[in-house]
Amino acid sequence: MRVDQEIKRGTFFVFISKYSNILIGLVINSILARFLSPNEYGIVGVVTVFITFFSILGDIGVGTAIVQNRDLTRKDISDIFKINILLSTCLGLAFYLLSYGIAWFYESDVYIRIGQMLSISVFFSSLSGVPRSLLMREKSFKLLGGIEIIASVTTGVLVVLLAVKGYSYYSIIWRSILSNIMICVMCFYFSKLRLLAGFGFDGFRKIARYSGFQFAFNFINYFSRNLDNILIGKFMGNQNLGIYSQSYQLMMYPVANLTHVITPVLHPVLARYVDHPKTIFEEYLKVVNILAMLGIPISVFVFFSSTEIVYFVLGSKWMEVAPVLQIFGASIWLQMVNSSGGAIFQSMGRTDKLFKMGILSTFTTISATLLGILYFKSLTMTALCISVAIAANFVIVYYVLINRILGASFLRFLKVIAKHLKLAAVLTLLLYLTQVFGDFRQDNAGLIYLSLIKSAILAITFLAFHFEMVMGLIKKVLANVAGRIKS
Template sequence: MNETGMKNKVASGLFWKLLENGGAQGIQFVIAILLARLLTPAEYGVVGIIMIFITIANVFVQSGFSTALVQKKQADEVDFSSVCYFELAASVVFYVLLYLAAPAIAEFYAISVLKPIVRVLGIVLFPGAVISVQTAYVSRNMEFRGLFFSTLAASAISGVISIFMAYRGLGVWAMVGQQISYYISLMIVLFLTVSWKPGLFFAFDRIRTMFAFGWKLLCASLLDTVFNNLYGLLIGKIYNEELLGSYNRGEQFPKLIATNLGAAIQAVLLPAFSACQDDRDKVRDMVRRAIRLSSFAVIPMLMGLFAVADTLVLAMLGEKWLICVPFLRIMCVSYCFWPIHITNLQAINAVGRSDIFLKLELVKKALSILALVIGMQFNVFIMVCIKAFQDFVCTFVNAAPNKKLLGYDIAHQWMDVAPPAALSVVMCGAVMAFGAWLPAMSVWLKLGLQIVCGAFVYIVLAAAFRLESFCFLAGIVKERLKK
């Protein structure tokens, strides 16, 4: 495929991936708001504990094969089918382990309902194994249109089921029903919309070859998943499930913004990077563009969310959830670094250096342990603040290898990120001042006015200072309008 064809395919893939993430996340966001009004922070915390264990088990099940399938220069039906059956077999093993561990988990947290929830919710491992292969095929072939419709349908189906269960007074089981119905419906709809289906193929030598690449990603992903969820595990144990529910809910809003765009960039640019992995200059230019564009979009949204946090929570979740506002603001700052993290790591994966990826994770986890040990000496809010600072330090760790691999060091990366970051901070201050100046009014009206104020200030500043990403996007829009 020529360079123009690759650019068009990347642009089309990014468009559908953004629609898929935005549509699904939008539906899930609305569902989460409705559930928050029907459930308590403590009930959210109970399911949050279980999802940590499910997420860790999923890492073992997928074993880095999804990324290996995308990164591999030549992957055929035998590769995809072999990985699918291998991951299903791994799902059986880890479901049995979860089933047997359920009583110990319930006893550790002194919450008896955890035992049946672990055993029921563990079912998601099976459709999750299939979905990981389906989405790897989608990413490799950039069939994001099918993924868009599948995710949208699964989000709607699971949302209706969970709201119905919550309305009938089933409490935490409403969220369990949401997770199970989402995974199963997504797998089924993907079979209908994506061209790949598992065939009667299995080649252990293919598994062994991909595992040589994937095992490092498995270890890195396992470390990352365990440490990302370690705060949730400790908050649930040291404090209580109500604080855990508040922490999870506070993290949800900024995470929705950062991962929505971040996952789109990851899914689309990994195969694009991989296709150009032998051309260092081309990969560097693509990485730089990805960091600039994602920072231009993500940082102002997160800083705007920081500014309207209390108004947003009061309007959407109600007064009982105001305890999550400090967590929300801290995590807004933490997720501002997401574009640098994810783009650097995808570039390293694309050039086939999973060994470097694993080494980076080991270094970052050592920093995480240090941050956690220090944070535990203080209250839960200080502990989460220290985590955010540690996330900032890790941007330097993730960027370090690309100075040699691509000639794009952290100093140049921060020079690309600094302009939108500076304008976002100014916009955040303006929105907070505007909110304090507004007279007493409907909380929804106040939220709307603050959002309009933030968007106006940021766009005006970006145009006035002629930010490179703003000019680039404006040029694309003008070209589209001419056609």
């Protein structure tokens, strides 16, 4: 099977999984936002930051190393998993004890019980790393998608019932625990991972260098991505953290669920072409073209429609989220493209260079975060500073990746993105005129009309610029459906 066909096939199954989870996640979050307050979301958001850190410690870069290294034997993988079991146990216990430190830092005993409960989630999240990576290495994207959908639906129903019953933020906590347990059990079962007799470090030595740099990158990238939440929770309070985390989450929907439709496929497929950087570059340009084609109009739309998005997704009591989301919205396309770059560093076996780029990105992002929180003391200014840092990191990281690692033309990479700026200019003008001259009341009916008009403008503009591609895709889908009906 050709490289592009493998990527398309894998992307299709990941697409189904991710977009099912988008729908499920939006519905659940919309319901929860009407039962929980920003303060309650902020309380959970504080602990979630530390769970993310422990997830990084639990992986130690082993997951991507298993996908990259095709020479690992069953005995090697068994030994690596045994190390993972020990590490997961230690991390679960450590998080249990850390709950007292979190309570002390944020001066609230409520975090003790929350942290102790979530130590179970930490254990199973870490434990699922090896079996999940085995399924990724075998390109079992359809199976992984099914596992995620089953866990998402099951725990989603539960969290809504608990929220309705008045369990407050504990409903979110139970969802995290049960979701990680379900995913771990199913991944272990379907990966056919077996514990073999004996123990040795030969398997871990085979992946030590690759996984070491990957872990180091994940470690510093954690602070780049999460220091804002830690500092906002400490210096601005849970109310502001709840507002900020919801704006960031809404911004991340298109980033995570469009980018992550493609990027999980890139590393397993392109890792075999580590000695052919030109092949990797050509295939990656196709991916960048798709991400820019989707991301740029979405960025413009979110920037001009943040009020309507917040109103319908979260409800009227969350309207303070809108100005923060508007600023983050402008950087969506940058983050979509940026999020795919790590898979190319991994495919080339250059996690060492990925680590170095991570250090640079972390420095600029942390500096921007501190500037926004401690100097400007404003959520909107913090979002603006972080967005500027994202743009600076984008230019530097991709110049190194394209020019130095792949030995290709950085200018050609930029041209692939630049060709979508005409659509952005037209869409910006149309949405701006609608915003300025549209006389709509700021009530439920007025916001519905305004959102429908803006959505129609987005769809028509996109179709006008990509008519042939859209019609070709529709014809292909109809042909496939007709073929299946006949057979």
